Every structure is written in C-alpha cells, then in structure tokens.
Amino acid sequence: MVRSILWVVNVPLPEYSHMVGLKVCNFGGWLLNASSYLSKSSGFRLSISFPDYSLKPGETKIVVGEHITYYAFGKFDIKDHTIVNDVIRDSKADVVHVFGTELEHSYSFSLESRKLNIESVVSIQGLVSVISKHVSTRVPKIMQFPFTFRSLIRGDSINGLRALYSRRGEYEKNTLRLSGNVIGRTDWDKACVELINPQANYFHVNETLRPTFYEKLWDIDLVQKRSIFVSQGNMPFKGLNVVLEAMALLTGKYPDLRLYLAGTDPTRSKCKLKYVTMTSYGAYLDWLISKLNIRSNVVFLGNISESDYVDRLTRSHVFVSASSIENSPNSVCEAMLVGTPVISSFVGGVSSLCEHKKSAMLYQHNAEYMLANYISEVFENDDLALSLSYHAKEKAKVTHDIPRNGADLIEVYETILRN
Numbered sequence: 001m002v003r004s005i006l007w008v009v010n011v012p013l014p015e016y017s018h019m020v021g022l023k024v025c026n027f028g029g030w031l032l033n034a035s036s037y038l039s040k041s042s043g044f045r046l047s048i049s050f051p052d053y054s055l056k057p058g059e060t061k062i063v064v065g066e067h068i069t070y071y072a073f074g075k076f077d078i079k080d081h082t083i084v085n086d087v088i089r090d091s092k093a094d095v096v097h098v099f100g101t102e103l104e105h106s107y108s109f110s111l112e113s114r115k116l117n118i119e120s121v122v123s124i125q126g127l128v129s130v131i132s133k134h135v136s137t138r139v140p141k142i143m144q145f146p147f148t149f150r151s152l153i154r155g156d157s158i159n160g161l162r163a164l165y166s167r168r169g170e171y172e173k174n175t176l177r178l179s180g181n182v183i184g185r186t187d188w189d190k191a192c193v194e195l196i197n198p199q200a201n202y203f204h205v206n207e208t209l210r211p212t213f214y215e216k217l218w219d220i221d222l223v224q225k226r227s228i229f230v231s232q233g234n235m236p237f238k239g240l241n242v243v244l245e246a247m248a249l250l251t252g253k254y255p256d257l258r259l260y261l262a263g264t265d266p267t268r269s270k271c272k273l274k275y276v277t278m279t280s281y282g283a284y285l286d287w288l289i290s291k292l293n294i295r296s297n298v299v300f301l302g303n304i305s306e307s308d309y310v311d312r313l314t315r316s317h318v319f320v321s322a323s324s325i326e327n328s329p330n331s332v333c334e335a336m337l338v339g340t341p342v343i344s345s346f347v348g349g350v351s352s353l354c355e356h357k358k359s360a361m362l363y364q365h366n367a368e369y370m371l372a373n374y375i376s377e378v379f380e381n382d383d384l385a386l387s388l389s390y391h392a393k394e395k396a397k398v399t400h401d402i403p404r405n406g407a408d409l410i411e412v413y414e415t416i417l418r419n
Contacts, residue, residue, distance in 0.1 A: 005038065005413060006071075006093035007031075007048040008109045010100055016070040019063050022054060026303055029210035030330055031099075037208070037406035039067035044410070047071060047091040051105060058083070062090070078104045078171075084112045093118055095413050098179070100125035101172040110178040119416050121181035121203075124189040126327055129169025129196075134325035134347075135162045136236035136281075137366045138245065143284045148275040157280040158236050176200065181416055183409075186349025189327050203415075205408045206399050209334055212306050214402075218314045218339035218389055226254045226379055229316035229340070231309075231331035232263035236281045239322030239345065240266070241288055245368040246322075248292040250375060257297050260312055265300035314338050317385075318378045321345060324365050328353055336360070336392035337400055341385045343374045353399065359391040 011028040013035065018024070039046040047069040055061060055074030060083055063070040071087045088096060088109070096113040098106045101122060113120040136144065136158050146157035155164070173196050176182065182193050182200045190202055228247075233240030243259065251257055266282030267289065269275070275283045289295050301312065313319065319335035321344040326332075328349045335342050336354060344350050345365035354360035361378070363370040378385050 002043055002045050003094045003413065003417065004045045004047065004092045006088060006091045006096045007035070007046065008096065008098045008106065009048060009050045010103055012050050012052055012072065013048060013068075013070065015065045015068065016048075016050075016052075016063055016072065019065065020052075020061070020072075022052070026306070029306060030207060033208040033211055033402050034406065034409070035068060037402060038409065041406070041410060044413070047093070049073065049087050049091075049109075051075070051103075060086070073105075076105075078108060081108055081112050081115075084108045085116070088112055088116060088118065095416055096120040097413075098122045098175070101175045102126055102128045102168060104168065104171050107171040107175045107178075110175045114178055119181070120179045121183055121412065121416060122175060122179045123183040123205075124185075124193065124327060127169075127172065127189065127192050128165040129172050130192055131237060131325050132162050132165035132169055134237060135165065137239050137242055137322075137324040138368070139236060139241060139281070139284060143280065146280050148278050148280050148283050150277050151280040161236065181412075183412060184327075186328050186352035188349035188352065201416075203412045205412060206401075206405050207328065207330065207333065208402050208405045209330065209337060209400050210306060212310045213334045213337045214400075216310050216314050216338050217393075218341075220382060220385060220389070222315065223317050224258070224315050225317055226256055227258045227260060227316045227318075228375065229313055229319050229335075230259065230261045230322070231319075233261050233285070234264045234266040234279070234282065237324045239324055239365065241285060242322045242345075242366065242368050242371065243320055244285070244288055244292060244294065244298070246372040246375065247294050247297060249369060249372040251294055251297060253376065254379065259298045260301055260316060261298065262301050262304055262309055262312070265302060268300070310334075310338065313340055316340055318343055318375060320371070320375070321350075322365070322371065323347060326350055332360075333396060333400060336396040339389040339393045341378050341388040342392060343371065343378070345371075354392065354395065359388060359395045361388070 011025045014024045049071035052072035057075045059074040061072040076083050144158035146152045151157040176196045183203045183205050267286035270277040319340045321332050326348045342360040346362040356362040361374040
C-alpha cells in the first residue's frame with residue numbers, strides 16, 4: 001500500500017522555483033536531501049505545500065515535479081481554511097507533516113487535519129513563543145524601541161519583534177496542542193514541548209543538511225588566518241552586536257582580524273537618509289561598528305549562493321554563533337560537518353549538538369569577553385583547532401547521516417499510522 005505524505009514547509013523548494021521561474025530561495029535547503037530520500041522510498045508518495053508570495057491572495061498553484069507534487073498558496077485569511085482543506089484533500093494525505101510552528105499557516109494545517117480526521121505530526125524548528133523571551137542580548141533598552149522610520153512604520157524594532165513573536169507564539173502553542181505527535185532533536189525542544197503539550201508523542205529525528213556540506217572539508221593549511229565567519233546577523237537574537245563587542249577586544253592584538261557575515265546587511269540603507277530604511281537594530285549595529293572603530297574589520301557578504309557560503313565557511317579560521325536562543329542551529333551543524341572550528345553561545349539546544357572543549361567551544365551568551373578569549377585560543381593554538389575540527393566532524397557525521405535520518409522519519413510515519 002502506498003501512503004501519501006503531505007509536507008507543509010515555509011519556503012518553496014528549488015525544483016518548484018525552477019519550474020515556475022522564481023528565484024531559488026537561500027533558506028530551507030536542508031529539505032532537499034530529506035525530501036529526495038522520502039520521495040524515492042517505496043511505499044510513500046510525497047507532496048509539499050508552502051507559501052508563494054508571488055501568487056495573489058487566495059490563489060493556489062499545483063505543480064507536478066519528477067517525484068514530488070507541489071501545492072503553493074498565496075496569502076489567505078487565517079480564519080478561512082478553504083485553501084488548506086483543498087490541499088489536504090487533493091493530496092489524499094494519510095499524514096500531514098508540518099515543519100515549523102512559527103508561521104500561522106502551520107496552525108491552519110494542523111487544525112484542518114484534525115477536522116478531517118487525518119493524522120498529523122509537527123517538526124520543531126525554532127519556537128517563537130520562547131524566542132520572544134530572548135529577543136536580544138546586551139542591547140541598551142533605549143535602543144530596543146523604534147527609532148528609525150522603517151521600524152516605526154513596520155513595527156520591527158526589538159520591542160516590536162518581541163510583540164510579534166509573542167502573538168505568533170499563541171498560534172504556535174495551539175498548533176502543538178492540536179497535534180498529538182511532535183518531532184524534535186534536542187533536550188531543549190523536548191522540554192519546551194512537554195510544557196506546552198505534556199500528552200504529545202515525542203519522536204527524536206535528527207536533521208539532514210544541505211547537499212554541499214557533505215562534500216566539502218575545512219583544511220587548516222588553506223584558511224585565511226584570523227578570520228571569523230557568521231552566518232547571519234540581521235535579527236537581534238542572532239547576537240551580532242555581541243560578536244562586534246568581542247572583536248573590539250581583539251583588534252589590538254590582531255589588526256588584520258576579519259569578520260565575514262553572510263545574509264542581509266542590516267547596516268545598509270537604501271536611501272541617502274541613513275536611518276530611514278534600516279531597522280532600529282540595524283541602525284544600532286551601524287552606530288556600534290563606528291563607536292568600536294572596527295568598520296574596516298567587518299565584511300558584509302550579502303545573500304550569497306550555497307557554494308559561495310560553504311567556500312567562505314571552509315576558508316574561515318573559526319565559525320561563531322552568538323545567538324541569545326537557538327534550538328539546533330543548522331549553521332552550527334553545517335560548520336561541524338565541514339570541520340570549521342565552532343564557537344557557540346551555550347543556549348537552547350546547542351549542548352545536544354556538541355560538547356564543550358571537544359567538538360566546540362561554548363560560552364555564556366552575554367559574555368563577549370569569553371567569546372573573545374575562545375576566538376584567541378583557536379587562533380593561537382592549531383592543535384586545539386584541529387582537535388575541535390576532528391571531533392565536530394565525527395559527531396556531525398552521525399547526527400546528520402542521510403539514510404539513518406530518512407529511515408528514522410519513515411519509522412515515525414509508520415508508527416503514527418499503526419497507532
């Protein structure tokens with residue numbers, strides 16, 4: 001018997017984007033290996049649904065790929081479940097698998113699955129209801145209010161984001177209460193789920209990463225010495241301001257220190273009046289860079305391709321994750337898999353991924369002086385860098401094993417359907 005699985009994700013997959021002429025999204029690449037494994041497994045048929053904001057509100061589009069059928073939808077009224085109902089029925093889903101709880105459509109699919117008496121399971125990514133409590137680190141309170149034109153209009157100051165995450169968090173909690181099945185991978189997400197829905201069946205399934213990261217390896221003889229790589233910094237909880245403060249403690253010792261930052265440049269203004277189009281957090285970062293006199297040490301790479309990303313990662317002396325909260329950050333996992341030495345804040349589920357002083361260096365998230373100390377230790381000690389690299393790769397090979405994780409996911413579906 002062939003079982004039909006409907007995935008609900010937050011971004012279009014590359015095959016769909018190529019088929020309809022959309023620019024391929026840089027996010028969600030980790031879905032590629034996992035979807036490929038499942039779609040080619042005997043006994044399962046995979047469909048994937050996601051928002052496509054190029055579509056008109058209320059519009060849907062069905063695209064049939066080589067092994068996967070895609071159901072795209074434009075914006076819709078969260079109270080109107082017609083689109084969600086149509087997608088679930090048309091896909092003939094036996095199980096609806098919702099990836100992430102941070103957006104409101106996750107709630108709609110979970111609710112409609114229950115109404116239709118179809119089994120559902122929710123995979124934890126981040127938890128906005130918890131992130132709302134940890135939106136920023138070491139940002140002065142006055143800087144958390146909207147003080148740029150953009151943040152006044154869009155409400156995306158730190159306080160505005162805190163309120164947004166809190167509102168979305170209510171839908172998130174309801175999503176987790178609706179589904180009796182939850183997939184997670186860290187002690188942190190298990191604890192959070194148990195607090196929200198103690199009756200939920202919790203399944204541990206590790207994540208499969210983007211294909212390129214299984215093919216490249218870090219080599220200490222090829223790195224740019226005294227270079228730091230950070231995967232993104234436009235959101236306050238990612239802690240870029242802490243990295244900048246740590247850098248200021250190091251530039252006297254390492255004048256050639258370089259920070260390479262991927263993703264949107266939060267300090268870039270689209271008009272001559274600098275603080276009109278920046279977020280308040282971006283404006284704070286811009287002010288901080290000037291105050292610390294480190295502008296020549298910071299390189300914003302912008303939204304780079306996957307190949308350029310892994311190239312910069314493997315050429316960096318160290319990778320830093322400075323978030324005030326995370327579950328299992330893919331950026332840390334990817335750095336571990338290629339072997340770039342990792343320094344990470346000790347938050348959320350990070351300790352489920354790596355061990356302090358063995359496969360990573362972990363520091364208190366608001367202690368910029370400890371981050372600076374560990375960066376210096378890795379710079380000065382090649383044996384430490386090589387040891388961290390080796391143990392991280394060995395750990396990540398197990399955690400992100402494609403066949404094993406694919407088999408574990410199939411076992412979850414079979415268990416849900418049996419029960």
